[in-house]
Amino acid sequence: MRISTQKAIELLRSGHVVAVPTETVYGLASSAFDASAIEKIYQLKNRPSANPLIIHINSYEDLRPIVLEMPPLELCQTFWPGPLTLVLPIDTSKVPSIARAGLATGAFRVPSHPLARQVIEGAGPIVMPSANISGKPSATQPEHVEQDFGSDFPVVDGGKCVLGLESTIVIYNQGVWEIIRQGALSKVDLKKAIGYEPNICIETSKKPLCPGQMYRHYAPKAKLYFGSQPGNCEAVLGFSDRHYGCPTISMGSLTQPAEVAQKLYSALRQLDEMGYASAWVDMDFPKEGILLTVEERLRKAANH
Ligand code: TXA
Ligand code: MG
Numbered sequence: 001m002r003i004s005t006q007k008a009i010e011l012l013r014s015g016h017v018v019a020v021p022t023e024t025v026y027g028l029a030s031s032a033f034d035a036s037a038i039e040k041i042y043q044l045k046n047r048p049s050a051n052p053l054i055i056h057i058n059s060y061e062d063l064r065p066i067v068l069e070m071p072p073l074e075l076c077q078t079f080w081p082g083p084l085t086l087v088l089p090i091d092t093s094k095v096p097s098i099a100r101a102g103l104a105t106g107a108f109r110v111p112s113h114p115l116a117r118q119v120i121e122g123a124g125p126i127v128m129p130s131a132n133i134s135g136k137p138s139a140t141q142p143e144h145v146e147q148d149f150g151s152d153f154p155v156v157d158g159g160k161c162v163l164g165l166e167s168t169i170v171i172y173n174q175g176v177w178e179i180i181r182q183g184a185l186s187k188v189d190l191k192k193a194i195g196y197e198p199n200i201c202i203e204t205s206k207k208p209l210c211p212g213q214m215y216r217h218y219a220p221k222a223k224l225y226f227g228s229q230p231g232n233c234e235a236v237l238g239f240s241d242r243h244y245g246c247p248t249i250s251m252g253s254l255t256q257p258a259e260v261a262q263k264l265y266s267a268l269r270q271l272d273e274m275g276y277a278s279a280w281v282d283m284d285f286p287k288e289g290i291l292l293t294v295e296e297r298l299r300k301a302a303n304h
Contacts, residue, residue, distance in 0.1 A: 022161065165183055
């Protein structure tokens with residue numbers, strides 16, 4: 001069910017969960033301060049309780065009442081509003097434990113999508129995981145949310161998400177910024193603000209820095225396989241610039257990496273809509289910039 005931002009604000013204020021578009025992917029929103037509403041998100045998504053949520057705010061200053069130490073203004077000014085999430089130590093009395101899976105840190109992002117900003121303006125800080133059943137490809141258009149949660153589920157309709165990949169999550173560790181989840185901002189983008197390309201660091205001595213990285217993700221029902229040739233494949237997940245000799249679901253043109261990022265989750269969902277049991281994935285593309293994140297998502301989707 002498509003709803004206005006005003007209706008979304010009313011529902012959020014009365015403890016309900018709604019889907020909201022962001023520039024990255026659609027999010028499943030509840031008030032960041034309402035533990036029982038947050039519990040509903042975990043149930044709806046079938047999300048492991050050890051996987052914390054990102055708190056979405058509208059400005060740098062919104063952090064001040066919640067965090068123990070403010071992050072560098074310059075970094076935030078460069079990327080906020082936008083697809084950067086910062087993990088910061090917080091005052092745990094301010095955010096329900098369930099939102100942060102019991103951690104003493106919180107993940108924060110200022111989205112740029114005007115509809116998300118209107119909702120936050122009216123409802124206050126909201127937690128938003130991606131609006132998909134846990135493990136499935138994220139939702140980048142309202143129809144995807146309805147596929148996962150039913151046509152009666154309240155969705156603010158923002159059309160297709162512009163970026164199509166989740167935010168990049170960073171943490172400050174021993175004097176340097178590290179990427180703990182690859183996302184819509186690349187290492188090269190981050191270098192412009194911090195002066196170096198941050199390392200991608202998924203775990204320290206078997207402890208995941210980003211709990212979500214432990215779980216299977218982004219996976220269609222279709223079995224994905226890699227390899228040098230499509231062979232006798234049922235379908236190909238590939239690029240519009242190439243011909244494969246098999247039915248192909250296109251992620252767009254390799255000359256337009258941003259388009260590939262935007263189409264990725266739709267293409268993964270399309271495999272299931274078409275009823276394919278398996279597909280060969282064309283992994284022969286430059287592993288740089290945003291395509292590095294695309295590669296990581298495809299590997300996760302294929303469980304490689
Ligand atoms: O672009 C995005 O980030 C989207 C949109 C809706 O904003 N949201 C999103 O949320 O991708 P989700 O729940 O699908 O992914 C959030 C990730 C999870 O992997 C979680 O483990 C990590 O953020 N996370 C949340 N709080 C954390 C914390 N305190 N420390 C480390 N990782 C955290
Ligand atoms: Mg997600």
